[in-house]
Amino acid sequence: MRLSQYFLPTLKETPAEAQIASHRLMLRAGMIRQSAAGIYSWLPMGLRVLRNIEQIVREEQDKAGAQELLMPTIQSADLWRESGRYDAYGKEMLRIVDRHDREMLYGPTNEELITQIFRDNVRSYRELPKILYHIQWKFRDEVRPRFGVMRGREFLMKDSYSFDLDYEGAKRSYETMFNAYLKTFKRLGVTAIPMQADSGAIGGTLTHEFHILAETGESGVFYDVAYDELAAKDGIDLDALSKLYAKNDELHDPNAPGVPPPDRLKTARGIEVGHIFYFGTKYSKAMGAVVSGPDGQPVTVEMGSYGIGVSRLAGALIEASHDDKGIIWSECVAPFKVGLINLKSGDAAVDAACEDLYRRLPSCLYDDRDERAGVKFADMDLIGLPWQVVVGPKGVAAGVVELKSRATGEKHEMSAESALARLIS
Numbered sequence: 001m002r003l004s005q006y007f008l009p010t011l012k013e014t015p016a017e018a019q020i021a022s023h024r025l026m027l028r029a030g031m032i033r034q035s036a037a038g039i040y041s042w043l044p045m046g047l048r049v050l051r052n053i054e055q056i057v058r059e060e061q062d063k064a065g066a067q068e069l070l071m072p073t074i075q076s077a078d079l080w081r082e083s084g085r086y087d088a089y090g091k092e093m094l095r096i097v098d099r100h101d102r103e104m105l106y107g108p109t110n111e112e113l114i115t116q117i118f119r120d121n122v123r124s125y126r127e128l129p130k131i132l133y134h135i136q137w138k139f140r141d142e143v144r145p146r147f148g149v150m151r152g153r154e155f156l157m158k159d160s161y162s163f164d165l166d167y168e169g170a171k172r173s174y175e176t177m178f179n180a181y182l183k184t185f186k187r188l189g190v191t192a193i194p195m196q197a198d199s200g201a202i203g204g205t206l207t208h209e210f211h212i213l214a215e216t217g218e219s220g221v222f223y224d225v226a227y228d229e230l231a232a233k234d235g236i237d238l239d240a241l242s243k244l245y246a247k248n249d250e251l252h253d254p255n256a257p258g259v260p261p262p263d264r265l266k267t268a269r270g271i272e273v274g275h276i277f278y279f280g281t282k283y284s285k286a287m288g289a290v291v292s293g294p295d296g297q298p299v300t301v302e303m304g305s306y307g308i309g310v311s312r313l314a315g316a317l318i319e320a321s322h323d324d325k326g327i328i329w330s331e332c333v334a335p336f337k338v339g340l341i342n343l344k345s346g347d348a349a350v351d352a353a354c355e356d357l358y359r360r361l362p363s364c365l366y367d368d369r370d371e372r373a374g375v376k377f378a379d380m381d382l383i384g385l386p387w388q389v390v391v392g393p394k395g396v397a398a399g400v401v402e403l404k405s406r407a408t409g410e411k412h413e414m415s416a417e418s419a420l421a422r423l424i425s
């Protein structure tokens with residue numbers, strides 16, 4: 001992509017409404033624009049990141065054996081009356097009336113709809129277990145939408161739902177998702193700490209939240225220092241991990257059994273990027289999701305639900321990785337892998353060297369604008385692509401370009417061919 005043609009409205013000034021780094025940087029780097037309180041448009045640069053996050057989440061769900069489907073955003077109020085949540089959900093639910101005066105709503109989550117789909121289509125225990133998921137926009141009329149996409153009213157969620165014949169099966173599904181979450185966050189380049197949680201409006205007995213550590217996190221977290229040691233290792237030892245103490249500030253009790261001694265107890269702030277629930281037959285019983293068991297008797301299925309805040313993750317990853325100049329993307333979610341800077345657009349030799357690199361780099365944003373070098377450097381640091389290749393008249397004359405790592409700031413001069421060899425792997 002040529003920057004001269006790209007729709008990338010960057011901002012020099014810090015937007016006054018943004019209180020935290022990720023919100024400021026997403027606005028400044030031309031990723032998002034607010035359209036109403038807590039409702040955002042994703043501009044091309046932001047959408048690329050969102051899609052990359054979504055794809056990693058999708059791949060790990062697929063690997064875990066979950067199957068993707070797509071349910072609508074608009075749901076019928078009657079469905080939610082079956083579970084009793086239509087009244088219970090309160091003001092956070094956006095309620096809509098259609099032209100026939102039928103009550104509808106913009107889905108804040110999908111337990112009811114997936115239970116209906118299951119109940120209408122699955123008859124026998126032989127079809128179990130099943131884990132179904134979708135990646136879809138949700139709406140929750142939050143009292144205080146804030147921090148940009150981190151607490152929006154409209155947001156993108158990956159939500160999975162498991163169906164099993166009995167508790168043992170449901171627990172296996174829960175563990176499968178628990179594992180998939182650890183792998184997902186690891187692939188995204190962050191440590192997410194699973195902690196025992198409160199089940200809130202979803203209901204249930206077994207539930208974990210996954211928190212990315214960041215100073216601006218909304219929740220206080222208390223956890224065993226051994227997490228940091230385990231996270232540094234390559235393979236994740238689930239058994240070891242699940243025995244460690246980790247609680248958010250609402251549930252932390254310094255006097256409870258199992259709390260590590262003060263020198264082993266870490267306090268930090270966390271961003272909740274995932275939340276998983278086992279809730280047994282809460283919805284299946286209320287809505288009649290029943291299969292025939294091995295002995296022909298009807299069995300009410302055991303369920304769980306598993307959410308990841310996909311759009312929240314875009315902000316959370318920036319909170320976890322930025323500096324005073326801008327965003328620092330890891331390669332797996334970066335909108336482009338390389339930013340190519342032409343220091344003298346219009347100079348025939350520099351243009352030719354850049355065009356050649358641009359043609360051969362598969363994921364490259366080429367700054368071909370007629371701008372000062374300082375502006376180009378600042379913009380490239382702001383948008384945070386992992387690699388920068390800088391091409392100027394002196395370098396071209398000497399047969400070298402400069403390769404810079406955004407994360408470390410390290411710069412090396414080398415031939416264009418060596419730079420290409422390093423960047424195309």
Ligand code: 5CA
Nearest residue numbers: 109151152155159272273274275306307309312
């Ligand atoms: N049905 C369950 C699991 S599928 C559920 O809705 N869980 S949840 O309420 O915890 O939401 C799942 C994830 O969505 C959260 O962990 C969080 O990362 C994200 N999320 C929740 N509310 C918002 C919001 N207002 N803005 C952005 N992301 C949100």
